[in-house]
Amino acid sequence: MDSNQFNNLVIPLSDKLFRLAKSILCNGELAQDAVQDLIVKLWEKRDNLDEVENLNGFTMRAMRNLCLDKIRQNKDISELQTDIEYSELNPYQQTEQKDLVFRIKQMINNLPELQRTIIRMRDVEGLELSEIAFITSLTENAVSVNLSRARLKIRERILNENRKVEEMQWK
Amino acid sequence: MEIMNELLEKYFKGETSVCEENELKQYFKAGNVSSELKIYSTLFDTFDSEALEKAVNPLKKLTQRQRKPIRIWIRSFAYTGIAASLMLFLFIKYPFQVDNYAVVSGNKIEDTEFAEKYVEKKLNHVNDMLNKSMRPLNNSFENVRNDLQPMNKLINVKEKMEKIQNTIQIK
Numbered sequence A: 001m002d003s004n005q006f007n008n009l010v011i012p013l014s015d016k017l018f019r020l021a022k023s024i025l026c027n028g029e030l031a032q033d034a035v036q037d038l039i040v041k042l043w044e045k046r047d048n049l050d051e052v053e054n055l056n057g058f059t060m061r062a063m064r065n066l067c068l069d070k071i072r073q074n075k076d077i078s079e080l081q082t083d084i085e086y087s088e089l090n091p092y093q094q095t096e097q098k099d100l101v102f103r104i105k106q107m108i109n110n111l112p113e114l115q116r117t118i119i120r121m122r123d124v125e126g127l128e129l130s131e132i133a134f135i136t137s138l139t140e141n142a143v144s145v146n147l148s149r150a151r152l153k154i155r156e157r158i159l160n161e162n163r164k165v166e167e168m169q170w171k
Numbered sequence B: 001m002e003i004m005n006e007l008l009e010k011y012f013k014g015e016t017s018v019c020e021e022n023e024l025k026q027y028f029k030a031g032n033v034s035s036e037l038k039i040y041s042t043l044f045d046t047f048d049s050e051a052l053e054k055a056v057n058p059l060k061k062l063t064q065r066q067r068k069p070i071r072i073w074i075r076s077f078a079y080t081g082i083a084a085s086l087m088l089f090l091f092i093k094y095p096f097q098v099d100n101y102a103v104v105s106g107n108k109i110e111d112t113e114f115a116e117k118y119v120e121k122k123l124n125h126v127n128d129m130l131n132k133s134m135r136p137l138n139n140s141f142e143n144v145r146n147d148l149q150p151m152n153k154l155i156n157v158k159e160k161m162e163k164i165q166n167t168i169q170i171k
Helices: A003-009 A011-025 A028-044 A055-073 A091-096 A100-109 A113-123 A129-136 A140-170 B002-012 B018-030 B038-050 B060-093 B112-147 B149-170
Strands: B102-104 B107-109
Touching (some): A011 A113, A055 A113, A100 A140, A100 B038, A113 A129, A113 A140, A129 A140, A140 B002, A140 B038, B002 B018, B102 B112, B107 B112, B112 B149
Antiparallel strands (some): B102 B107
């Protein structure tokens, strides 16, 4: 793969790779760093990239593995270290919290790594179960199960918070 | 409304297709959402906002790595050039000097004028000695030449005799 092909085929995947990295690492700066590291590695192996059938899936898988390695190597990057920390806000704080999107992001970031990665790959990137299975090295059934668990957990939290807000309003 | 409820239920169980999920997204984006389902609007808004996140300068580390070898080359040339200039400067400023001196009777003579006169004197002495030794030899050559003069007379007689003989033969 020459530099032109690399620019046209690999570099456009950077945004997707960044979002995946951010989902895993829960940190924007670390995610940017991880993407840059991956681009270097892919460049070094560009001669072999012609043989890759599914470049999208291949690079996403590589991104995920790289991020998981970073988590393993650096104990400071725990799964729970996030840009925005999730905490159970009391209803008064909730009413003051105008950015509900911010709250939902917190809820998703608080899921286990596999669940939050899968839910984002599906709901943000729109990937098929088969593609997610390839990236995560799971079966389609396992992906489906994890996706369901993630969505149900999010729904539970949304309903929970909504209930608390309503209770406070009634009081 | 009923259809959306069912679709949403299917969604949280992880049983919807990508197509059906797009339908749900369109429904919540449209804004005309039932009060019962309004609490889920933010969830789909969150996914939409996350889809807009982008990688920043993914080529940063790659270009840094590619610049390093060039910088090393430039630095090497620069250092070599500086060293060569310095050496040239020193050579011009302090050229190599060869010591010129003569040794006379074990003494080192560096005065060129004295050395030249000494050499001239010695050469004249050698010349005189040569002339003196050559004088007897010159005398001998002179004597031999004188002794050989009668022989020259003989050669003249011989030539005359031959002439006469030739004259007689013709007749």
